[in-house]
Each structure stands twice: as structure tokens, then as C-alpha cells.
Amino acid sequence: MATSFAYYNSNAMVVLVMTYLAIGSFMVAFAGNFNRDVDVTWGDGRAKILDHGKLLFLSLDNASGSGFQSKNEYLFGKIDMQIKLVPNNSAGTVTTFYLRSQGSSWDEIDFEFLGNLSGDPYIVHTNVYTQGKGAREQQFYLWFNPTTDFHTYSVLWNPGHIVFYADGRPIREFKNLDSFGIPYPMNQPMRVYSSIWNADDWATRGGLVKTDWTQAPFTASFRRFSANACIWSNGVSSCSSSNAANNAWLSDELDSAAQRRLKWAQKNYMIYDYCTDTKRFPQGLPLECNVTTKA
Numbered sequence: 001m002a003t004s005f006a007y008y009n010s011n012a013m014v015v016l017v018m019t020y021l022a023i024g025s026f027m028v029a030f031a032g033n034f035n036r037d038v039d040v041t042w043g044d045g046r047a048k049i050l051d052h053g054k055l056l057f058l059s060l061d062n063a064s065g066s067g068f069q070s071k072n073e074y075l076f077g078k079i080d081m082q083i084k085l086v087p088n089n090s091a092g093t094v095t096t097f098y099l100r101s102q103g104s105s106w107d108e109i110d111f112e113f114l115g116n117l118s119g120d121p122y123i124v125h126t127n128v129y130t131q132g133k134g135a136r137e138q139q140f141y142l143w144f145n146p147t148t149d150f151h152t153y154s155v156l157w158n159p160g161h162i163v164f165y166a167d168g169r170p171i172r173e174f175k176n177l178d179s180f181g182i183p184y185p186m187n188q189p190m191r192v193y194s195s196i197w198n199a200d201d202w203a204t205r206g207g208l209v210k211t212d213w214t215q216a217p218f219t220a221s222f223r224r225f226s227a228n229a230c231i232w233s234n235g236v237s238s239c240s241s242s243n244a245a246n247n248a249w250l251s252d253e254l255d256s257a258a259q260r261r262l263k264w265a266q267k268n269y270m271i272y273d274y275c276t277d278t279k280r281f282p283q284g285l286p287l288e289c290n291v292t293t294k295a
């Protein structure tokens with residue numbers, strides 16, 4: 001009897017401990033830990049994780065840039081990253097934060113931050129690739145200085161739309177217009193990537209301003225990576241288990257307040273929109289531009 005009691009008791013303990021561990025790792029996932037969540041993939045020591053995984057620096061010098069990627073792959077998610085961009089003279093540099101799938105027919109959702117001379121504005125360059133086809137650039141200035149503090153950049157990707165956010169404000173929406181024959185990322189899991197590299201052939205004033213290597217190394221800082229997302233592993237989504245069913249972001253749509261904020265950002269801060277670039281598309285604008293305009 002005593003033995004059997006002890007047996008059941010220790011089993012209950014195991015369940016308790018496992019529940020505790022599961023909750024514990026869930027909470028830490030939201031706190032973000034670069035040691036646990038990402039792999040540094042290139043840069044030969046130019047990427048550094050500090051402060052027990054809370055902070056990550058990527059730097060660029062005349063020999064190399066650097067980069068990292070998420071350990072997990074995701075099929076839909078709300079991904080947030082806080083970034084403090086390269087301060088002072090960052091002209092010619094590009095810092096990136098993007099999602100991308102594998103293969104030659106890949107999907108990709110891009111944030112690229114194009115540096116500038118001290119005091120001149122960064123450009124936030126965005127793009128969406130579906131099945132290997134991009135050319136959907138929209139560019140923005142920001143309403144804050146992205147180099148003095150950390151700011152949050154987010155990608156929401158669910159079956160209905162992709163939304164780009166800066167500090168919680170939507171700046172761009174790419175809707176699922178699959179029913180109009182426009183491919184939408186639905187079934188290729190993506191990893192999160194960040195990098196810094198030299199792009200002085202095009203980044204700053206179209207390539208007119210070159211990287212000043214006397215200012216190197218150029219360093220961007222990252223913290224609080226959070227993936228409120230469906231983890232894809234061996235062909236199974238973590239969101240197919242019932243306890244993840246109330247992921248509100250999976251069915252998120254822009255309500256009228258969010259649509260007003262999106263319009264505000266586009267009216268005041270958008271500096272390039274491929275959907276209005278008729279010179280670039282003399283045969284007619286891409287189909288999604290037309291559908292969006294009519295909607």
C-alpha cells in the first residue's frame with residue numbers, strides 16, 4: 001500500500017514539475033532569449049550575444065557584415081523585434097529583419113533599414129515575395145529617430161493578411177487576394193532572419209552616398225525578439241494542438257481605428273509605392289494594386 005501510494009504521489013510530482021517547466025519556457029519565450037531562440041549564422045565574431053541572451057549586436061566593417069536566424073520555423077505568426085539602428089553616419093549600410101522560406105519558389109516578408117548621413121532620415125524599405133516573385137516595394141520615413149532608442153518592428157502574418165508595424169502602428173498591409181489569382185504565403189514555413197551588410201551601391205540616395213569606412217564598425221542592437229507564432233516542426237504546426245486555438249492574432253483584421261492609423265502612416269510617411277509607379281510597369285500595374293484600389 002505504502003509503495004503504491006508513493007508511486008502515485010511521485011507521478012503527480014512529475015506532472016506538476018512538467019507543467020511548471022512548460023509554463024516556464026512559454027513565459028521565457030515571450031521575454032526573448034537570443035541564446036535559446038537564434039543561431040548566429042555569419043560574421044566571424046561580428047555578431048555578439050550579451051547580457052545572458054537579452055541583447056544582440058550585429059556589426060559591419062570593411063571585411064564583413066553579420067547575421068543571425070531563428071532556430072524555429074513558423075507557419076503564421078506575430079513576430080516582434082526591438083531594434084536600435086546604427087547611429088550617426090550609417091550611410092551605405094542596410095540592417096534587415098525579415099521572414100523567408102526555403103527553395104526557389106520562396107515566400108519572404110522584408111523590413112530593410114537603409115542608413116543615412118548623420119541627421120538625415122533612414123528609409124524603411126518593405127517588400128513581399130510570393131513564390132519567388134517580389135518587386136512589391138513600399139518605403140517609409142519614420143516619425144521617430146530610430147537610432148537613439150530601441151523601437152519595435154513587427155510582422156503579422158496570418159491566413160488573411162500580412163501587416164508591417166512600427167511601434168505598434170500599421171504601416172503596410174498585404175492582403176490575401178488568392179481568389180484574384182495573386183499568390184499568398186500559405187504553406188511554406190519561414191524562419192526569421194536579421195543581418196547588417198554593405199549596400200552602398202544602392203541604399204543611400206540611390207547609391208550616391210557611399211559607406212564611410214573610417215566610421216566602422218557599424219553596429220545595430222537587437223532585443224526582445226518575440227514570436228507569438230505557430231512553430232512548424234516535422235510537418236506539424238504547434239497551432240494545431242487545441243490549447244493554442246485562442247491565438248487571437250491568427251484571425252486578426254485591421255479594425256477601423258487601425259485602418260485610420262495605417263492611412264495616417266501612408267499619407268505622411270510613405271515615400272515610395274510600387275503600386276503608383278506606372279513608369280516602372282508600363283504594361284500595367286501588378287494585379288494586386290488594381291484589386292486594392294477598387295476595394
Ligand SMILES: *[C@@H]1O[C@H](CO)[C@@H](O)[C@H](O)[C@H]1NC(C)=O
Nearest residue numbers: 061062063213214215216217
Ligand atoms: C579595413 O579597415 C582596416 C582598419 O581600418 C584597415 O587596416 C584595412 O586596410 C581595411 N581593409 C580594406 C580591404 O580596406
Ligand SMILES: *[C@@H]1O[C@H](CO)[C@@H](O)[C@H](O)[C@H]1NC(C)=O
Nearest residue numbers: 114116120121123203204205
Ligand atoms: C537620406 O537623406 C536624404 C536627404 O534628406 C534623403 O533624400 C534620403 O531619402 C535619405 N535616406 C536614404 C536611405 O537615402
Ligand SMILES: *[C@@H]1O[C@H](CO)[C@@H](O)[C@H](O)[C@H]1NC(C)=O
Nearest residue numbers: 283284285286287289290291
Ligand atoms: C485594372 O484591371 C482592369 C480589369 O481587370 C483593367 O482593365 C485595367 O486596365 C487595370 N488597371 C490598371 C491600372 O492596371
Ligand SMILES: CC(=O)N[C@H]1CO[C@H](CO)[C@@H](O)[C@@H]1O
Nearest residue numbers: 087088089118119147148215
Ligand atoms: C561615434 C560618434 O560620433 N558618436 C556620436 C553619435 O551621435 C551622438 C549624438 O547623436 C553623439 O553623442 C555621439 O558621440
